[in-house]
Amino acid sequence: MNILTVPFSVALDTPTRRSVATDPYASVAQTDxxxxxxxxxRRERIQAADMITTDEAADxxxxxxxxxxxxxxxxxxxxVSHLRRGFKLPRWQFEPFVFPHLQPLSQALGTTDGWPLLAFLESPHPALDGQTPRVALEQGVDAQRVLGLATAEGH
Structure with missing residues (x-):
């Protein structure tokens, strides 16, 4: 799905040694x-104001x-799996501009796991002029275009 394309030194704010051949693998410290x-x-996202419980989602x-x-x-x-029991859900997914497209997006991405679905919908995409798929759907971008991006990312 998403591939980390930022060099670990940039992602982790550590200097690189350009004169030495670099190991293509992350060190234990970088991985940790x-x-x-x-x-x-994940902890911060679960605690965000837009996240609701399954009971609140049911209501x-x-x-x-x-x-x-x-x-x-x-x-x-x-x-998304909550650290305790159950799930937390983004409230915005129940809006009519997103909800009908969730299952086709899930199928296109090849997952029902909430984290990759959430990451796809909340990550800016160059093909959407830097908008997130969620914002693009909110602003009336053709859902088939967003679905096409999910299909490409899922393969």
Missing amino acids: ALLRSGAVY LAGATRVTINAWIKAGRCIG
Whole structure:
């Protein structure tokens, strides 16, 4: 899916040695730092104001918590694993400009895991003039264009 294309030295703000042949693999320290930063991001994202519980999502969607959990499992909505029990969901996904496109996007990306779905929808994309797919959908960009980008990324 997403491939880290930024050199580790840039991503981790460490100097590089250009005169020495570089190892194509990350060191243990670089890997640990990258994993820690990912864990911090996930924790902060789960705690963001736009994230709701499955019970809140059920109220918002006029469904039951069991239905919301089934939708998450099927890729019909985005649920990210909460450190405790259950899932947290971005509230904005239930808006009519996004919700109908979630399952086709999930299928195109080849995953029902909420983190890659969330990352795809919230990451700026050059083919969308730097907009995120979510913002592009909000602004009326043809959903087939966004779906095409997901299909390309999923392969």
